[in-house]
Amino acid sequence: MRNFFNLFILSLAFGAQSQTMTTHPISYYGIGEIGQQSHSIYDALGRTYVSYFDSSQLNIFNPSTYSNLTTGNTLLSIGINARASQYSQDAASSNRFFALADHFALGFKMKKRMGLAFGLKPYAKRGYAFSEKIYTGLDSLKYSYSGRGSVSDFFVGFSYALLQSKKSYLALGANVNYLFGNVYNDRSSILISNTTYSGGLSSASFLVKTIHLDFGFSYKQQFGRHYQMCLGGTIDPSQKLNTTYVAAFYTSNNMSDPTQYDTLSTASYHGHIISGLTYSFGMSNRFFFDGWKRKARTLHPNLLLNLSYSFKSGFTHDFDSIASWSAGNGQHFGIGIQFCPESKIYENIASLKAFDKLSYRIGAYRDQLPYFKDQVQYVDKGVTFGIGIPILAQQSLSTLNFGFSLGQRGTFTSGHLMESYVGINFGVILSPARFEPWFRKRKLD
Secondary structure, three states, X not given: OHHHHHHHHHHHHHHHHHOOOOOOHHHHOOOOEXXXXXXXXXXXXXXXXXXXXXXXXXXXXXXXXHHHOOOOOOEEEEEEEEEEEEEEEOOEEEEEEEEEEEEEEXXXXXXXXXXXXXXXXXXEEOOEEEEEEEEOOOOEEEEEEEEEEEEEEEEEEEEEEEEEOOOEEEEEEEEEEEEEEEEEEEXXXXXXOOOOEOEEEEEEEEEEEEEEEEEEEEEEEEEOOOEEEEEEEEEEOOEEEEEEEEEEEEEEOEOOOHHHOEEEEEEEEEEEEEEOOEEEEEEEEEEEOOOEEXXXXXXXXXXXXXXXXXXXXXXXXXXXOOOOOOOOOEEEEEEEEEEEOOOOOOOOHHHOOHHHHOEEEEEEEEEEEEEEEOOEEEEEEEEEEEEEEEOOHHHOOOXXXXXXXXXXXXXXXXXXXXXXXXXXXXXXXXXXOOOOOOOOOOOOO
């Protein structure tokens, strides 16, 4: 148990430090890119997060699903996200790569109808850097623009099943989130010569420390032996985020050495960043098939069809010292299909071949992002695929999951910046064997 909690603390620290990078200039806006969350299972299904749940998964995007976990089985979910991108604009192009720990979460069932989960996941991320050189006739100047930082989300979620039977399930849930972190926008100008690198730096930062709430519902109904329907939804109401804005100006004879900076001015302001209303809705349809005869074995496959929609309002603020943000709205559309050759893995494990034990996933998505260039909205679209590999040792619910995405992001307008990317998500869900629970409730006779 001590090693488990050491792992948890280490992962929190690693996650807090690693969630600091994205590689797109649109992260300049507001407090960075909001909601760029990923998961190896749901990303492979066209980013359909909200309505897909079962007892072997920990869906940290819909808090109402926690009470659907199996009694006595604790689930530990860890995700790693990597992305290789090629940026192009007119004849210029460049390549970027980043990888980071995406989430760390623990969930378990408290009582017959109650579920609890907690962990760490990203909320907003900023990361970009570009520069240009200008020759004025006498001097050469270099203008640099960069952004960095992240806002992390430590959450504790609770759900309660209002209805729970063999055929029906209805639950409500909520996450209490503590958002914390810094994001920065830096602008510098440097005089380039053989003797000096003098110049100036303007730095603007937002420090976020606040409580945030979101809510969810989930409904599952079994119709006969061959069809199961799941509905899910979440709502993130408009809320004020306690924020400190700091603006600072520096000058130096050597801009490459921050220890030599002279402070011209600095000012700190306390106010709020205001998150707009965000909601999502999804539907999952699972079809169970009768036994398929395959030589010396009989398979019991199932097919899952996922559909999801999300609406995301833009962010505003109440700081008098900075200009208002253009608060655009965004939308998400996703579709995913999962095929499992065998629904009864543990019952028929002796007769199954290796490929019969896997889960196969494909999907597609189209996101309208809340950012604009010349009044044209950014769009993120792509296709996804992935596999799930069960860890069958000791009949636990542990799985390894891989998700891949091929997509493009931009305004799709000539002369504007375009990103083509390959995303790779790796996730592991760890669960103890049935005879070795992590949290044991002992009784005395």
